Amino acid sequence: MNQDIHIPALARVEGEGALTIRLKDGAVDEILLNIYEPPRFFEGFLHGRYFQDVPDFTARICGICPVAYQMSSVQALEAAMQVTITPEIRLLRRLFYCAEYIESHALHVYLLQAPDLVGHESAITLAADAPDLVKRGLRLKKIGNELLRTIGGRSIHPVNTCVGGFYHWPDAGAIHDLVPELEWARQASIETVRWAAGLNYPDFEQDYEFVSLNRIEEYAIYDGDILSSSGKRITPAEFEKHYLETQVERSNALHSHTLGNGTYFVGPLARFNLNYKKLRTMARESAREIGFKPPVHNPYKGLLARAIELVHTTDLAIELAGSYQPQGASHVEFDVIPGEGCGVSEAPRGVLYHRYIVDEQGLIRFARITPPTAQNFAQMEADLWAIAPTAIKLPQEEASLAFEHLLRSYDPCISCSVHFLELRIEKR
């Protein structure tokens, strides 16, 4: 390439961003990842709201992963008010989360990232070449959405989550009826892994610090401690001490970094690398079959990690849905008491941290949310610099695609990342 690259609007990502690569004397002079997605000031609205409004509000930060926002919110508020949920509620929340993984991962694998790896501009044109492939992706996505709908009332901004549990137990028969579909989805996920293994990923590896949740007894999605590939393990309450955010010019999203001012990487690849041994047997076997094992340091192969997680979550969903039996109250009773609490879960795109302060009337006095994409921004920028010397030797259009593909492989959710910034509002 011999001219600057300016991509005014990134395609096949969630939300709005632009990318500019400036050249000087044949070398990269400047890389600007401009996040122009407008801030929406969620913290401003949360301030003074009744705590039970929070899961309905935070869901609106992201249409693609509303369940993640609801799950981190309710855990933080339950911690703040010392509420203990029942094992049955926890199981249903895990199933709910599986549904979101299936929907979100199928969307990213088939509709957002795959076109880059097979030379198409979209799944729409890909469908003309390979209709069965795209149909498989759409049906997978639909099954995730069906499960979301059955538990939450609808797949986008579901209405059944409350602090303390669920408003209403979903109908057991309706959940059990989805098991055959989930069995199809698990087989389709295994085939997704095999198909994805045959794609041609750019040859690029970096020495990343991966960060994800971790639990001793399960592949952590709903909750857990925060583990880093550096070996550091912290509790959710220590998160803000170790992972800091700063505001950056040209971006409506804050950028996170570690205590030592380093970049870090959250998301499916981090989870796969740190929690491989906790994957369901079937998912591990699927990974072994294609020779995919940790540590993986190629960000483009996040797609393979997503595909493996599709096997994991469909398999787990079959077990949880099959054994689902409403028992006891769908939400626990509790007294509203003042307090502070944090909650952290693994959104499909990575670690999602919430912290709230609640007053004696149950009103929100402080909120902070750190979404995964904000944590990945600094790493994404570092990666853009790392591929640049090679990418700028390509013809203009191919160079542009190379930069875009790198960004898309992170599955950035720009809508989310920006809504984090409004949560910096601190009224004193």
Place this chain on the structure above:
Amino acid sequence: MNKPTVAVYKFSSCDGCQLTLLNLEDELLDLVGTVEFAYFLEARRRMLPGPYDIALVEGSVTTPREAEHIQEIRRQSKIIVGLGTCATAGGIQALRNFTSVADLALAVYEHPEYLSTLAKSTPFSEHVKVDYELPGCPPNKYQLLEVIRTLVQNRKPILPTHSVCLDCKRRGIACVIVAYGIPCLGPATRTGCGVLCPAMQRGCYGCFGPAQGMDVNSVVRSLLFVERHPGEVKGLFSHISNYAPAFRQGAAMLAAPSNPLPGGQK
């Protein structure tokens, strides 16, 4: 014959309305055979230049750039469809319209100068002529499909405007207000969701905005009878559809909890 062209845009929003389109998993591949998605960033990299037959626009106007952009879209599009409650009523982010912007700006940012934002979050109808509005947070995907189909056939889409309350009665769902004493915005809210909240024994919070012809005064008064904590009813009006005129009116009636309505029970 050329296929009608459709452009899909995102303004200030969560992406959920565009996702509603992509969630038409069974219909999507047929739909792309019927219309040409000439501009749809979330789904495709290729962008065809306008003018377009139909623009589906998600989100609300919250920045100077967006205020200009909707004018440009108006010039480029034969028909504009406002998609979702952000587009039709300013969305949840319109809650900023009721606070002092100076308050927000002073309180928030390390570097407020890096940001550019308007004082209010507004629906497209405050900026340009909007041909059709499809409310909902998110909108109903089958209503969306119906709108696209009818527009392609040069017909006018007809969407139901009755209240959620009526749907509950038809489906035989026990009234959460009467049976459980839970404040519910169903009597004031337009149909479209499929009565999700009352079916789960919780109150409706107004995702689809005000129903046509409802009487906000009587809804406010009836709900106050069952309020469970101070400000609960006001919170329902000041929720997803807070900036819709009828809901604004409802919330304004409840402005000061210490100053009850004449004839009110609290």
